Ligand SMILES: C[S@@+](CC[C@H](N)C(=O)[O-])C[C@H]1O[C@@H](n2cnc3c(N)ncnc32)[C@H](O)[C@@H]1O
């Protein structure tokens with residue numbers, strides 16, 4: 001069966017192909033077009049759809065790899081269908097990336113990218129893109145899996161995607177610094193069952209050490225939902241409400257995007273991609289977020305629109321915004337008591 005996706009025609013007979021990820025691939029093509037790179041390594045290629053689209057739609061020189069000989073046959077056939085020729089490798093992605101460096105690497109696995117991250121960080125020169133579909137391990141639903149795969153602790157909070165994305169980014173950043181590389185998220189998003197992050201890679205001894213200023217933990221109170229950022233080496237006292245904090249992390253506390261980069265991507269986008277990118281763009285660069293219904297429930301308060309709570313917080317001089325991953329969540333540097341005060345006024 002032939003599928004048409006973007007500029008490509010693809011056979012997916014006998015290989016993995018998820019039509020649900022089309023939105024992700026559509027957005028990826030704009031992201032790739034905004035990157036100043038030529039080479040694109042599709043490390044876990046399956047049908048090769050991502051690499052083929054990267055060649056056709058973003059002008060990249062794609063190199064394909066898959067451990068499955070069947071996938072290699074399908075990629076050969078798909079290159080022919082699209083009038084392309086390219087190098088195809090039939091190897092274990094981790095081994096291939098140990099032996100050779102690539103300008104831009106894309107890790108798009110089943111489940112977790114964790115087992116590929118060491119060699120991907122070793123190999124990537126300019127850009128690194130990763131997908132994770134094991135969101136339960138990252139967002140605190142499966143605490144032990146998160147510890148085993150990502151070496152970080154999380155419990156499920158009211159804003160679990162915020163925590164999940166930051167745990168994934170934090171892991172990638174830690175994997176890279178041993179190679180004197182610093183990873184900076186150009187754009188990252190949480191959607192449906194997956195997380196996606198595109199990083200810029202910089203090789204520098206000093207920057208790779210300094211990046212730990214953007215790493216740390218989140219103290220989280222399960223009773224009142226208060227969250228407090230704790231830098232590396234700092235401690236967490238008790239929550240103001242009297243409960244003990246749970247300490248989530250290590251996680252990334254820095255920016256989830258490079259605003260200038262996302263603006264360039266958004267300029268090329270239309271329709272629902274543009275709408276989604278605008279949601280990412282309005283998001284404040286803050287790592288403490290709250291679900292308004294969860295806060296309202298604790299105090300049995302009614303719920304005003306997220307937008308008006310954001311407006312009230314800004315009037316008080318706080319940073320605040322909505323989030324791209326949840327319509328009733330907000331990000332703010334205000335203490336949770338300030339948010340509750342606003343919800344209480346709404347009750348009156
Ligand atoms: C989720 S699919 C990739 C989907 C594809 N990137 C897309 O956009 O449709 C994962 C692929 O990784 C391959 N794979 C699994 N383990 C691998 C390894 N260690 N090295 C290389 N390929 C591997 C599988 O054969 C499978 O085709």
Ligand SMILES: [Zn+2]
Nearest residue numbers: 221224239241
């Ligand atoms: Zn508390």
